[in-house]
Amino acid sequence: MSVDPRMTDPVSTDAPRTPATGRRIGGIPVTIGGVGAVVFSLAALFVVWRFGGGSVRFEIRETRDPSVAFDWGFVWAYTPDFLRALWVLIQATVGGFALAIVIGLVLALLRRAPVKLLSMPTAFFIEFVRSTPLLVQLFFLFFGLPRIGWIPESLRVWSSLATLIIALGFHYGAYCSEAYRAGIDSVPKGQWEAATALNLGTLATWAQVVLPQAIPNVLPALGNFLIASFKDAPLGASINVTCVLFFADTTASRTFASVELYTMLGLGFLAVSLPAAFLLRRLERRIGYERT
Amino acid sequence: MSAPEPTTGDTGTTPAVRMRGIDKAWGDNVVLRDLDLDVAPGERVVIIGPSGSGKTTILRVAMTLERPDDGTVEINGRHLYHEEKNGKLKPASEKHIRSVRSDVGMVFQHFNLFPHMSAVENIALAPVKVQGRDPEQARQQALELLEMVGLEKHANHTPGQLSGGQKQRVAIARSLATDPKVMLFDEVTSALDPELVGDVLEVLRDIAEDGKTTMMLVTHEMGFAREVADRLVMFDHGRVLEEGPPAQVLSDPKEQRTKDFLRAVLAH
Numbered sequence: 001m002s003v004d005p006r007m008t009d010p011v012s013t014d015a016p017r018t019p020a021t022g023r024r025i026g027g028i029p030v031t032i033g034g035v036g037a038v039v040f041s042l043a044a045l046f047v048v049w050r051f052g053g054g055s056v057r058f059e060i061r062e063t064r065d066p067s068v069a070f071d072w073g074f075v076w077a078y079t080p081d082f083l084r085a086l087w088v089l090i091q092a093t094v095g096g097f098a099l100a101i102v103i104g105l106v107l108a109l110l111r112r113a114p115v116k117l118l119s120m121p122t123a124f125f126i127e128f129v130r131s132t133p134l135l136v137q138l139f140f141l142f143f144g145l146p147r148i149g150w151i152p153e154s155l156r157v158w159s160s161l162a163t164l165i166i167a168l169g170f171h172y173g174a175y176c177s178e179a180y181r182a183g184i185d186s187v188p189k190g191q192w193e194a195a196t197a198l199n200l201g202t203l204a205t206w207a208q209v210v211l212p213q214a215i216p217n218v219l220p221a222l223g224n225f226l227i228a229s230f231k232d233a234p235l236g237a238s239i240n241v242t243c244v245l246f247f248a249d250t251t252a253s254r255t256f257a258s259v260e261l262y263t264m265l266g267l268g269f270l271a272v273s274l275p276a277a278f279l280l281r282r283l284e285r286r287i288g289y290e291r292t
Numbered sequence: 293m294s295a296p297e298p299t300t301g302d303t304g305t306t307p308a309v310r311m312r313g314i315d316k317a318w319g320d321n322v323v324l325r326d327l328d329l330d331v332a333p334g335e336r337v338v339i340i341g342p343s344g345s346g347k348t349t350i351l352r353v354a355m356t357l358e359r360p361d362d363g364t365v366e367i368n369g370r371h372l373y374h375e376e377k378n379g380k381l382k383p384a385s386e387k388h389i390r391s392v393r394s395d396v397g398m399v400f401q402h403f404n405l406f407p408h409m410s411a412v413e414n415i416a417l418a419p420v421k422v423q424g425r426d427p428e429q430a431r432q433q434a435l436e437l438l439e440m441v442g443l444e445k446h447a448n449h450t451p452g453q454l455s456g457g458q459k460q461r462v463a464i465a466r467s468l469a470t471d472p473k474v475m476l477f478d479e480v481t482s483a484l485d486p487e488l489v490g491d492v493l494e495v496l497r498d499i500a501e502d503g504k505t506t507m508m509l510v511t512h513e514m515g516f517a518r519e520v521a522d523r524l525v526m527f528d529h530g531r532v533l534e535e536g537p538p539a540q541v542l543s544d545p546k547e548q549r550t551k552d553f554l555r556a557v558l559a560h
Contacts, residue, residue, distance in 0.1 A: 193357050194404035197467065198418040199394050208417060212408050 038102050056084045056242040058250055064257035074260050078251065085247035086268050092161060092241060093230040096168025100229065101222060103169055104176025108184065109206075111177065129174035135235050138167045142239040164236035172229045176222060183218035184210060216284075223280035227273055244268055306369040308333045308474050308506040309354060314363035316349055316530075323349045324360070324530040333368075333473070336500050336507040338517040338538065341527030342553055347510045350527075351476040354508070355398045356389055367395050368473060394422070397472030401479040403459040405451040411438060411462045412447040418470045430469075437465035441495050457488030464495055475499070477509040489513070496520070512557055518542055526550045 062077040110122040129137070142163045145156045158166065187210050195205040234245035248261040255261075309331040316324040324346045331337050339347045352358040354365060356372065364381070365372040370392045374381040384392075406414050415434035419425045425433075438444045441461035443454075451459050460480055467475065477496065481489045493516050499505055500520040511517060517524055517538050524538040526547070534547045545551050 188404075190400060190402055190404035191406065193355075194400065194406070196357060196393075197355055197396075197398040197400075197404075198470065199390055199422050200418065201390070201422070204417075204421040208421060209406055213406075 056081075056088060056247075058085075058242070058247050060251075060254055062255075064255050064260065070263075071257065071260055074255075074257050075264060078261070078264070081247060081251075082244065082264050082268065085242060085244040086272070088161065088241065089230070089233050089236075089243040090272065092164045092168065092233045092236055092243065093226070095165040096233065097172060097226050097229050099165060099169025100172035100176050100225070103173030104180055107173060107177035108180035111181065112184070126174045126177055129170055130178075134167060134171050134232055135238060137171060138163065138235060138239055141167050160236065160239050160241040163239055164233065164241045168229050168233060171232075172225050175225050179218050179221035179225070180214065182221070183214035186217045187213045219280075219284050223277070223284070226280070227276060230273060230276070231269065305332065307331055307366070308335070308368055309508065310364075310366040310369075311350070311353075312364045314350070314353060314365070315361045316346070316353065316358060317361060322530055324353070327363070327531060329525070329532065331474075331506055331508060333506055334503055336520055336522045337509070337525055338521035338523070339508065339510045339525045339527055340512070340514075340517065340553070340557075341533070345527040346530040347527045348478055349530075351398065351478050351508060351510060354474070355396055355476055356393055357398075367392050394470065395473045396476065397467035397470065397474070398476040398478065399460070399464050399467050399480050401482050403451070403456075403463045403483075405459055405463055405466070407451050410448045410450055411443065411454070411465075414451070414462060415466045415469045418466070423470060434465070434469060437468055438462070440498070441465045442491070455488060456484045457491050460484060460492045461495055464492070464499075468499070472505075474506045474508070477507065477511070479510050479512070481511065481513060514542060514554070514558060526553070528553075 058081050061081070062074055064074050065071045107122055107126055110118050111126065113119045113122070141158070142160070145151070145158075148156055191209055191213065192205070195209045200209065234243055236243050237245035237249060240246065244265050248265050252258045252261045307330040309329070311327060311329040314324050314327040314329075315322075323344075327346070327350065329350065339350065341347045349358060353360050354367070354372075359373065364374060371381065371384065372389065372392045373384055375384045375388050376382075405411075406417070409417065412431060412434045415437055416427065416430040419430040419433065420427050435444060435447055438447055441464060443458055443461055443465075446454060446458060446462075451462070454462065460483075464480070480496070481492050484492065493513065496507075496509070496516070497520060500507060507520075509517075509521075521538045523535060524541040525535040526533045526541060526545070526549075528549050534541060534545060534550050541550065542554065545554060
């Protein structure tokens with residue numbers, strides 16, 4: 001168990017302390033964390049929108065040695081290409097998920113809006129996105145959207161990677177919004193009533209009271225979605241994102257080394273997913289606080 | 293207060309709380325029926341009554357935690373749920389409600405402290421976020437309030453590290469921090485272990501002796517009620533059944549219902 005530094009504070013009141021206004025989660029003030037997530041996802045989106053994201057070309061380096069059951073030399077020769085493709089996949093996942101946690105929160109808040117004109121379409125949108133396959137959404141955004149003439153071209157024609165990031169962002173945003181909703185519902189009614197009794201405004205109630213309690217409850221679910229989105233991101237291969245699956249497909253069709261290539265793929269996913277899951281569990285433990 | 297003062301009827305002074313014709317029901321379950329209640333500035337009113345008589349609901353209506361189905365509430369002469377426009381009462385905007393509500397504070401049976409904040413942060417939150425005070429100054433004031441409730445040593449403890457009685461004293465300090473003129477106490481000792489009740493009542497006594505704050509208390513502590521209340525109000529079926537000085541109501545109740553209720557409460 002890591003211990004919150006405030007708990008080990010000597011009780012003397014002049015000990016180092018957090019300012020009365022800044023809520024903290026695991027040492028990071030919530031407001032800074034929230035603003036950081038928004039800025040990061042917008043920056044990721046902008047970079048991809050402006051520069052199209054990294055596209056990698058793969059070349060034939062070596063053919064498979066047919067005399068062995070598993071050609072390690074082949075694996076070794078293609079490892080640099082594989083790593084470049086893995087990097088593209090990680091970019092897509094991180095960019096898409098950064099977008100998803102922001103979109104998810106916005107959707108969760110809109111869905112709770114007291115105005116039906118906002119909450120009803122939001123609920124419909126969430127159900128729609130959750131009920132349609134990511135692959136179909138990808139195809140729509142990549143092949144369908146550019147043909148909708150009345151949308152400005154800069155908003156409808158996206159690079160492969162940008163399309164994947166946007167699709168992951170909305171798809172997992174819809175799932176995340178459900179997780180946020182459960183987290184928000186888990187904050188006891190008495191907390192809202194205390195906020196009313198203290199005459200806190202809407203913004204302060206959310207930022208100071210509700211979200212700092214809801215988000216630690218949401219983190220395990222968000223972590224699962226992060227790993228799930230990493231596993232879904234290779235679908236981008238179908239719209240020519242040069243990720244690992246694209247690399248394995250194109251290389252296998254030229255070298256017929258399917259066993260080696262798809263084994264690399266599996267190991268690559270394992271090498272990223274396992275440490276990520278471990279780090280997430282540690283983060284969850286740090287962020288938990290003692291409940292009353 | 294700078295607000296325009298509506299006429300207050302026959303008393304001459306503006307009541308701190310004035311309720312007229314309050315109705316509240318959930319489906320067929322009528323909790324408050326055509327209730328009238330006035331509380332004078334600085335007055336300490338203890339509300340007693342059987343469970344389901346509406347005594348907690350009346351506090352929640354005054355705190356805007358429950359909207360009445362009908363009737364009006366005035367806090368220091370300003371309508372809480374209504375705004376006057378062209379001499380007519382219209383449902384109030386959220387902004388108006390917030391402005392009037394700033395005169396009211398409430399302490400809950402189950403404390404409702406914010407578990408992710410230390411005691412001092414709980415207390416300083418509203419002064420900083422609602423009144424826009426300087427954080428350091430608010431913190432100093434929070435520490436003074438903690439000293440007042442005897443918990444200065446626990447300033448940096450989170451609610452999870454405090455006992456029930458300590459939590460409730462922090463909660464009282466928190467609601468005092470914005471200096472509300474009307475304080476509502478909803479069974480604030482009911483969730484506490486018996487040996488912790490005394491400390492909390494001690495703090496309430498201090499507030500009562502100060503005499504500045506109007507207090508409405510729902511409690512089952514009859515000894516405490518006799519000691520601090522200016523007036524005891526007996527609720528039954530969503531109405532005021534009987535009221536008067538505590539000594540008179542407790543020792544010589546007029547209504548049979550009150551007698552039965554007091555016998556049941558005082559039996560243990």
